[in-house]
Amino acid sequence: MTSPASSSxxxxxxxxxxxNTFDVSGAALRQSNTFNAMFLNIGADGPIPFTDYNxxxxxxxxEYCEHSVNEENYSGPKHQDDLSxxxxxxxxxxxxxxxxxxxxxxxxxxxxxxxxxxxxxxxxMLRGKNTQEMIKVITLPTAEExxxxxxxxxxxxxxxxxxxxxxxETAEKTETLEELPVQQLVQTTRNKLTRKYLSFSNE
Amino acid sequence: xxxxxxxxxxxxxxLKRVIQCFDLRELVACSVLSxxxxxxxxxxxxxxxxxxxxxxxxxxxxxxxxxxFFFNLDDRINYLVVQNPRHREQARWxxxxxxxxxxLYRILHVTNYQQFQLYIGDAxxxxxxxxxxxxxxxxxxxxxxxxxxxxxxxxxxxxxxxxLPKTSTFFIxxxxxxxxxxxxxxxxxLVSLEIYCDGLRFQLDxxxxxxxx
Numbered sequence: 001m002t003s004p005a006s007s008s009x010x011x012x013x014x015x016x017x018x019x020n021t022f023d024v025s026g027a028a029l030r031q032s033n034t035f036n037a038m039f040l041n042i043g044a045d046g047p048i049p050f051t052d053y054n055x056x057x058x059x060x061x062x063e064y065c066e067h068s069v070n071e072e073n074y075s076g077p078k079h080q081d082d083l084s085x086x087x088x089x090x091x092x093x094x095x096x097x098x099x100x101x102x103x104x105x106x107x108x109x110x111x112x113x114x115x116x117x118x119x120x121x122x123x124x125m126l127r128g129k130n131t132q133e134m135i136k137v138i139t140l141p142t143a144e145e146x147x148x149x150x151x152x153x154x155x156x157x158x159x160x161x162x163x164x165x166x167x168x169e170t171a172e173k174t175e176t177l178e179e180l181p182v183q184q185l186v187q188t189t190r191n192k193l194t195r196k197y198l199s200f201s202n203e
Numbered sequence: 204x205x206x207x208x209x210x211x212x213x214x215x216x217x218l219k220r221v222i223q224c225f226d227l228r229e230l231v232a233c234s235v236l237s238x239x240x241x242x243x244x245x246x247x248x249x250x251x252x253x254x255x256x257x258x259x260x261x262x263x264x265x266x267x268x269x270x271x272f273f274f275n276l277d278d279r280i281n282y283l284v285v286q287n288p289r290h291r292e293q294a295r296w297x298x299x300x301x302x303x304x305x306x307l308y309r310i311l312h313v314t315n316y317q318q319f320q321l322y323i324g325d326a327x328x329x330x331x332x333x334x335x336x337x338x339x340x341x342x343x344x345x346x347x348x349x350x351x352x353x354x355x356x357x358x359x360x361x362x363x364x365x366x367l368p369k370t371s372t373f374f375i376x377x378x379x380x381x382x383x384x385x386x387x388x389x390x391x392x393l394v395s396l397e398i399y400c401d402g403l404r405f406q407l408d409x410x411x412x413x414x415x416x
Contacts, residue, residue: 123229126229
């Protein structure tokens with residue numbers, strides 16, 4: 001799994017959020033620009049952790065990559081009508097949660113073709129619709145949801161502020177603790193020197 | 204996917220790409236749904252220049268051979284008409300409680316317009332309270348051309364007052380204009396001024412007032 005990336009038969013191990021690992025071919029993985037930027041030249045020691053995404057999502061994403069390995073070079077988004085039967089099945093068998101997860105993963109992995117197909121598919125759901133029809137298709141966060149989100153963010157900010165304040169306090173304390181002996185040391189040396197000087201001058 | 208889709212739960216880059224797939228009509232529809240959608244739509248990086256026509260009681264915002272938005276200046280009328288000349292379609296949209304001024308502002312804002320041409324035809328006959336329309340017009344950065352066709356009234360005068368300081372070219376095609384009104388327009392920093400009427404009498408001193416070439 002950790003061999004030069006030039007060989008298309010190389011298999012890489014991918015680790016999901018559950019900690020499970022599975023094989024993906026090098027050719028499929030090379031469709032991800034993120035992978036290319038991170039591991040292509042240096043190779044990977046052990047499984048590549050994509051731990052923000054679950055196994056089902058990653059498998060779905062790489063299933064697409066494996067399928068499109070042999071397709072001609074990507075040249076801009078295809079119209080939905082031009083999608084093959086396999087592509088249509090691929091998209092149709094996903095539920096909404098999975099679809100969003102796939103977009104997220106595809107966006108992170110920077111898989112140009114899959115991301116653009118997904119985006120085109122969403123745009124198609126909204127195409128030709130007016131404002132009221134769009135409201136039916138898109139779920140907008142309600143005022144309560146936004147309020148709850150704001151509260152969570154405020155709580156987080158308050159907690160972060162508290163942590164920062166505590167850290168500042170402890171830093172101040174340590175500073176004073178560290179400073180005290182030094183000051184004392186300076187004072188005692190100064191006293192000693194004065195005494196010495198006085199005794200010397202007396203002599 | 205028959206259940207409503209949580210579009211705003213998408214990451215920024217895919218959301219931008221989804222919006223980039225829209226045409227003007229969908230972009231505008233999307234942008235008035237919520238503030239967050241408006242911000243997201245604006246971030247998609249569209250750039251359109253518009254023609255705005257103020258004629259009678261109607262405001263028309265359009266692009267050449269593209270969607271046209273018809274508004275009634277009377278805000279009690281809670282719909283607008285959207286026409287697509289390519290597909291010869293016409294649809295009636297709800298204004299969603301927004302005024303004509305707010306719609307104009309949203310359209311111009313979301314399309315990151317650079318400049319537009321304003322055509323002022325007949326003055327409105329209804330008594331329009333267009334505080335929001337004026338505030339939308341005052342937000343406009345630059346107007347390439349104003350064409351004044353017919354007689355003015357207080358409403359049209361107010362529109363011109365708001366718009367004129369940002370205008371580079373002014374076409375005056377009306378003879379229903381007093382000398383005072385004309386002088387007021389001449390002292391603006393216009394790049395060019397064209398006057399096409401016989402009835403309007405002005406002297407050389409009036410013309411010397413203008414900075415326009």
